[in-house]
Amino acid sequence: MSFLELHDVSKIYGEGPSQVHALEHINLQVEAGSLVAVMGPSGSGKSTLLTIAGSLEDPSRGDVMIGGLALSHMSRDDKARLRRRSIGFVFQDFNLLPGLTAAENVSLPLELDGLRAGKAHATALQVLDELGLADRAAAFPDELSGGERQRVSIARAVVGERRLLLADEPSGALDSTNGEAVMRMVRAACRQGVAAVVVTHDAQLASWADRVMFIRDGHMVDQTTQPMGPESLVARATQ
Amino acid sequence: MSIKHALLALLSEGPKYGLQLRQEFEAGTGEVWPLNVGQVYTTLQRLERDGLIESVDDADDGPQKGFRITAQGEEGLDQWLHTPPDLSQPPRDELVIKVLIALRVPRVDVSEVIQSHRRYLVELMQQWTRLKEDEANFDLSFALVVDAELFRIDSVVRWLDAADGRLKRAEFDKSFSGATGSQSAPGLPKMRRRVGVPR
Numbered sequence: 001m002s003f004l005e006l007h008d009v010s011k012i013y014g015e016g017p018s019q020v021h022a023l024e025h026i027n028l029q030v031e032a033g034s035l036v037a038v039m040g041p042s043g044s045g046k047s048t049l050l051t052i053a054g055s056l057e058d059p060s061r062g063d064v065m066i067g068g069l070a071l072s073h074m075s076r077d078d079k080a081r082l083r084r085r086s087i088g089f090v091f092q093d094f095n096l097l098p099g100l101t102a103a104e105n106v107s108l109p110l111e112l113d114g115l116r117a118g119k120a121h122a123t124a125l126q127v128l129d130e131l132g133l134a135d136r137a138a139a140f141p142d143e144l145s146g147g148e149r150q151r152v153s154i155a156r157a158v159v160g161e162r163r164l165l166l167a168d169e170p171s172g173a174l175d176s177t178n179g180e181a182v183m184r185m186v187r188a189a190c191r192q193g194v195a196a197v198v199v200t201h202d203a204q205l206a207s208w209a210d211r212v213m214f215i216r217d218g219h220m221v222d223q224t225t226q227p228m229g230p231e232s233l234v235a236r237a238t239q
Numbered sequence: 240m241s242i243k244h245a246l247l248a249l250l251s252e253g254p255k256y257g258l259q260l261r262q263e264f265e266a267g268t269g270e271v272w273p274l275n276v277g278q279v280y281t282t283l284q285r286l287e288r289d290g291l292i293e294s295v296d297d298a299d300d301g302p303q304k305g306f307r308i309t310a311q312g313e314e315g316l317d318q319w320l321h322t323p324p325d326l327s328q329p330p331r332d333e334l335v336i337k338v339l340i341a342l343r344v345p346r347v348d349v350s351e352v353i354q355s356h357r358r359y360l361v362e363l364m365q366q367w368t369r370l371k372e373d374e375a376n377f378d379l380s381f382a383l384v385v386d387a388e389l390f391r392i393d394s395v396v397r398w399l400d401a402a403d404g405r406l407k408r409a410e411f412d413k414s415f416s417g418a419t420g421s422q423s424a425p426g427l428p429k430m431r432r433r434v435g436v437p438r
Binding site for chain 1: 350354355357358360361362364365367368371372386389390392393396397400403404
């Protein structure tokens with residue numbers, strides 16, 4: 001069953017002759033446990049798609065369903081609660097709060113959702129440990145490397161009962177080794193049942209996905225088919 | 240792929256038998272370059288003839304015959320490792336040629352041509368990336384082979400993206416200026432002369 005569904009979604013900014021059609025007739029389904037990459041150049045509408053999928057913005061037309069619930073039927077508060085509980089966001093520039101330690105950054109969404117501070121902190125430490133960051137829990141963002149910061153932002157995105165991970169160029173500012181580490185974490189989250197969408201212009205990053213959708217000028221123009229198993233490559237190379 | 244230098248590299252670790260060299264060659268290339276025994280022995284014979292290796296024991300000519308690298312062999316290997324391959328001549332890239340030809344076919348949407356190649360390449364990258372997921376069976380040599388393939392294919396996707404962007408800009412400039420000039424592919428003969436693509 002799809003955890004995230006976009007049905008015929010369009011987004012138009014402005015009015016009259018200055019109208020910009022950022023998205024047009026987008027359909028997207030992401031099953032629990034799967035990773036979908038949306039690949040396109042700058043200005044193709046991929047970040048708009050992510051903000052609409054994450055309920056940060058409303059579509060001009062069409063429906064968004066998360067966990068079977070239509071966002072159009074939800075109040076502002078309901079959507080905020082849904083974001084806190086079910087959706088994790090990862091951005092290229094990390095978006096960590098500079099005055100909080102790594103552990104505090106990760107535990108913040110849990111505390112905002114009403115979990116006691118002690119319990120939230122313990123959960124944050126556990127996630128940081130799983131992501132190999134236990135010894136950096138007390139460090140502030142400016143004491144962390146770029147790769148560590150992005151891993152903390154992923155920890156924050158998957159902590160608690162998050163079911164949907166939305167990432168905008170999550171390895172954009174990182175070298176290939178750290179970028180790969182980030183995508184391994186996203187895949188690990190998917191193996192735990194999280195549905196994930198990564199928007200990117202980077203083919204190497206997109207290639208971690210189960211399915212790659214190609215977006216151009218606000219339209220989904222194409223998508224990959226289910227890739228063959230890797231053994232086919234080795235078989236081809238040894239022929 | 241230089242089998243000659245790969246064998247010299249393996250022998251630089253110490254004396255080895257022919258069969259052992261074959262196994263280590265395949266393991267060292269992530270088992271994506273199979274080598275038959277005949278290739279190994281022919282190459283070893285040439286290396287011995289050229290004084291780059293010598294037999295450890297002349298009595299045995301079978302698969303258990305051992306070889307060691309000579310000082311001349313070490314020198315040849317070192318020189319080869321530090322000599323960059325000749326990449327100065329642009330290759331005849333079939334994909335580049337297809338896109339250039341698509342520009343000249345009036346009924347063809349070049350963006351669609353580019354996209355169909357992009358999709359195929361990304362699917363190929365997905366397969367290579369799957370190989371990375373199984374970390375337990377992912378040794379260093381194999382990781383380097385997979386990375387090399389991913390970066391190679393990625394560079395082609397980037398070229399397609401750049402070509403797509405360049406075509407869109409050209410289309411925009413054309414409609415913006417309302418120019419009605421020649422329909423021929425822009426600057427092709429000039430560019431060929433400049434970069435020296437072989438005819």
